[in-house]
Amino acid sequence: MSYEYVVLKEISKKFAGGVKALDKVTIEIRTGEVLALLGENGAGKSTLVKILYGVYSADEGTIYINEKRVDISSPAEAIRHGIVMVSQHPQLIDTLSVAENLALGLKAFNAFTSIKKVSKFISEKSGKFGVKIDPWEKVWRLTYTQKQLVEMIRAMLLNARVVLLDEALTYLPLEEKRKFYKFIKEFTAKGGSAVIITHKIPEALEAADRIAILRRGRLVGIIEGGSARIDDVRKMMFGESAAEITYGKLQASQPGEEAVIETQDLWITGDFGENAVRGVSLRVREGEVVGIAGIVGNGQRELTQALAGLRKVSRGRILIGGRDVTNRGVRVVREMGVGYIPDSPLAFGISIDNSMTENIAALYQRKSMLVNWSEVREVASSLIEAYKIMIPDAGSLIKVLSGGNIMKVIVSKEINYCRRALIAHNPTRALDEVSAIMVRKSIKERAISDGVAVLLVSEDLDEIYQVSDSIYVMNSGKLYGPFPPDEAERSNVEHLMVI
Amino acid sequence: MRFIVVRRTKPHPYIKPLIIALSLITGMGLVAILLTLIGAHPFAILVTIAYSFTTPQVVKDMLLLTMLGCALLISFKGAVWNVGAEGQLYTAIIPIVWITLYVAPWSAGSPPHQPILIILASITAAAVFGAMWGAVAGALRAYVGIDEVPVTLIMNYVAYYVVNILVLGPFRGRYVYGYIRTDDLPDAYKLGINVVMQRTGNAFLDGFLEFIRVVVYYAYWVLAAALVALLTWVVFNHTTIGLRIKILGSNPEFLRAVGVDVRKTTVMALALSGLLVGVASAIYYLGDLTRLTYPIQAQTAGYGYLAILVVWLSMLELPLIPLSAYIVSSLRNAGRNMQIFGLGGLESTLVLLGSVLLTYSALRFLTEYEVRVVK
Known part of the structure; x- marks a missing residue:
């Protein structure tokens, strides 16, 4: 049975220049759910997850984990609470191998642990998650999808309870994304939670259990993924501007010869x-x-x-x-x-x-x-x-x-x-x-x-x-x-x- | 209740001068405590430091450090760390000595307009020499990839030894009474307005008049410092090279992507910086130093290094350069006065500068962040 693992209560944040990024936003993240955060540019989605990950601190508001109030002042603190973020750009060092990259920052290993031991550990763990990645492969040789999967494995190795995907799937083609969502579903089925930030509404509808919509720093609504209609979501996100959205082919050009x-x-x-x-x-x-x-x-x-x-x-x-x-x-x-x-x-x-x-x-x-x-x-x-x-x-x-x-x-x-x-x-x-x-x-x-x-x-x-x-x-x-x-x-x- | 540190939503209008003032007060307090522990009287220390901020001796240092601070600001804004102002300062003197003593020495039969021409030629030649000296380090960084910090630092010593060789050899004076130095700069070429002030007997009034006398003497320096500051402002606010230097300091890749030659910009940053050091050098030599003495490294007042502190203290803000220059000059003066009044040795100067700068380092984060109390 799911319960509210994380609660962000009345979170507010202002940035330099007086830009109000978040205004008293309250959202809970339940165990075993995929929560999608949607909103137009500057709506405050990234700011919200970055506050939860300790990158920013909120000007006002409180974070509760398992009903206990917590202060998350750094990503290290967030990881201690089981919150891990995967961003759009893989945070891996290209010249190192997968094992070397994953060994960095993992508590299970210290400075004297051999990379062999790390790679064995990674093979075992990644096998469990159903992902095949050679731990000895240099990161620069991996495809983007593989790199993002390595990031997910890192999150699993860090014993993540909540994975924050800040546009982490933006660059993946649809088929690869579907594999990724399957992987996430397996993770949530085991009691984990995932928060996805995306601009692709159809994907959010397909993958998320609930969708939270932010607009100009405010939460305008939370809807169930299964019952949501794309036009309603767009209207909540963009208001009247939603009418401008079209995916029809734009007028063809008349190219010259040169x-x-x-x-x-x-x-x-x-x-x-x-x-x-x-x-x-x-x-x-x-x-x-x-x-x-x-x-x-x-x-x-x-x-x-x-x-x-x-x-x-x-x-x-x-x-x-x-x-x-x-x-x-x-x-x-x-x-x-x-x-x-x-x-x-x-x-x-x-x-x-x-x-x-x-x-x-x-x-x-x-x-x-x-x-x-x-x-x-x-x-x-x-x-x-x-x-x-x-x-x-x-x-x-x-x-x-x-x-x-x-x-x-x-x-x-x-x-x-x-x-x-x-x-x-x-x-x-x-x-x-x-x-x-x-x-x-x-x-x-x-x-x-x-x-x-x-x-x-x-x-x-x-x-x-x-x-x-x-x-x-x-x-x-x-x-x-x-x-x-x-x-x-x-x-x-x-x-x-x-x- | 807890404290959190958050990024400021908008810059505090007075935070930078406030941090400098706070650092100064805290630093003075720290040095008073430290010197009290070794037996000095805290009140005497604080009075000496405060007094040192008001004495006429500060004027010269402040003006020179303002010019040098502006010069270094040009390269520092581009994240090109010119720590070679000291070398550029002395290299730029070489052509002045040559022009004023050998090319056009002053004599009774010289035409009356000669001093103006020679002074202008000296300033120009010093600027060119300073620029060239700076450009060498810039070229090494831009085209060979050698870090400019050790290069400019090492070039300071190269400059000292080049000057020493010249003073020992071709520049050695004829009227030097056995000393190893150049001849004095002819009076006609000196930049300074001498006025004689009658003493009134009133200590306060005499102090004030002395201050006026010093300011009048250094009137050319005031003009030069104002011009250098204005030039620096124009460079950064109205020229493409100034804009490029600023962007070089924040994102050189972007500069490259818009089609600007990043290597040339790097060389220009150091050359322009050296050029302004050259101008300051000419003013310093023509208005105060007037001769070079061997060995130069034992005679230097270290203005080139002090200027680094000035720029750092100003947080790379042009309007704060004169204020920083005033503080550094006054602190240097305070250290000197503490030695004179028997409150400490040379180390007291260093402790004083160190205490202020340490506090300043700790408080600098307040420019971008603020501490809030959250319930």
Whole structure:
């Protein structure tokens, strides 16, 4: 019989800049349940689980575990209470093996325990959970799904009672996600609890026993997973804006003849000396949106970085507007009017310790000696309005914003900047449905109205199908396609992604 | 009831100067306790420290440290740690000695406009030398990947020995009475306005007049410090290089991704920093030092190192640089005065500086966090 293992009572939290992230939120997490947390960007979902995990402390409110009031001031404290978090990005050290990674921080082992003993222990435990992972495999060789599974095993090894999945499944294809949900169901069947944060409402409906919906820091309702209707959930999440949500294909472009982005037999070396991209040739024409689908870690990051001039190409050529820009560096590519939404947005997309205006000026005012701030402020205001960015003012530091609003700043400045081409890698990650659709429409609009050639790389097949004029699939560094979206069966594309 | 530490929802408008003031008071209290334990009178210590904040001797150090603090701020904002201001300070003096004593020495027949030209040439040459000295460390970090901290530090000693070699050899003066030093800077090239103040006999009034005399003497320094601070403000708020340096300090990968050459920006940060040190160096030499004595490492007042404390104390905030410079100068002055009044030796200066900075380190977290009481 389930009972309330964790109770978060009247939790409130304000962030720098006066942003109210949570306002007296009360939620209980029951044993043996999967609880989904849904909400638009900036609703406070991540903040809530981070408070439970000890990353943030609440300004007001109390946490009860097994009816006892507790203070969780750090993740170590949370783990002691059996609460473990798995985030979107695996927190593993790539150069170490699975066993070495898992040995770090596990109480069962000390500094003198041999890795052999650790690996034996891991094999036994992981076998019990029905997951096959070689403990001696270096982490960088694992697929993204395997890495997330390693994170789950770590949670199990830490004797987790509650697993917090903060968008941990966002990048997995549907089939892999289903396996993962099965794994979670087995965990909850044994008395554990799981809290899932996701933007995908259908998945939440499928996997969760209960769904809690947050809006602008407040809990607007909790509904039973089985009885919930998708439209009702959307309405609770977005209010009137829910009407804007559509997954229908956006208007098709009329591409020109000339290729704006072109690669010829491109080979790129990955971070560990492997051939991450193998002989990729593609063409993106003026006004065309070419989508590349694939599971994360199959060479997409290396490809987009090379196109942006951030990574050296070991063989082959990159042409932008007919000009050979192979290994010419970012400056040359940017000066040709190429926008770039990177795969690692916080590393390459923005500087969070600077203001929105400073971030815009760094890109837009590269050529002049003096910064024209009035021009920059004008751009910033128009982006804030067009993309509904929740920011105190354009001079505010980026770090005061929620993850979704940071993403909106990155995406909007790049979509607005590009004149000739846009390289967009997961442009709607961390965005709620309404914002994601708005961004997709903006990308399509630039392609149709201004003839911008768009290379869209995404792990989200819905996105690929909604925006692309032609589709490729990337797997193990190779490119398959192009396929016309109207003719390409989704199941075939998914199959190509995982073979 | 329990205490929790939470990140501030918005920055407290006066928290930074408050932390500095609180550190100062606590540090003074600490040093008074420590020196009392070894027999000094606490009241005498506190009075000496307080007095040291009001004496005219502070003016010169404060102005020079303000200039050097601004110079270091430029590189520190970019997370490029220029700890070589000391070396840049003395390297930049080399061309001044050469210009003022050998290229255009002053004589009775020299044209009247010569001093202005020579002073401007000296400042320019010092700025160029300082920039070049800084750029060497910048280039080593940017293109060879050698950490700039040990490089700039080692280059301080290289600078000392280069200056020593020059003073022992080509720069050794002719009118030095057996000392190993350069000739004095000709009076015509000196930056300083001498005014004579009549003593009134009233201690308070005479102290005030002395203060005025010192400020007037260093009027050029006041102007130079104001210009350096203004220039630093313009660099950070209106130029693309200033913006790039700020972003270099927070996310160099982003800078690279927008198409900026991160390596050039690193070199520029250190070169600009060295350039301003060069300007400060020229003002210091032309207005106060006026000659180089062998061995230079035994003569230096360590301004280049003190400037690091100034920037650190300012929390990399330009408006707080003069305040930090004033505090560091006063504390240095207090240490000197405690020695003069027999309240301690050289170590008392260090204990005083250490106590303030220790308290400051402990309180710094209050800029971003606040402590709340929760029931």
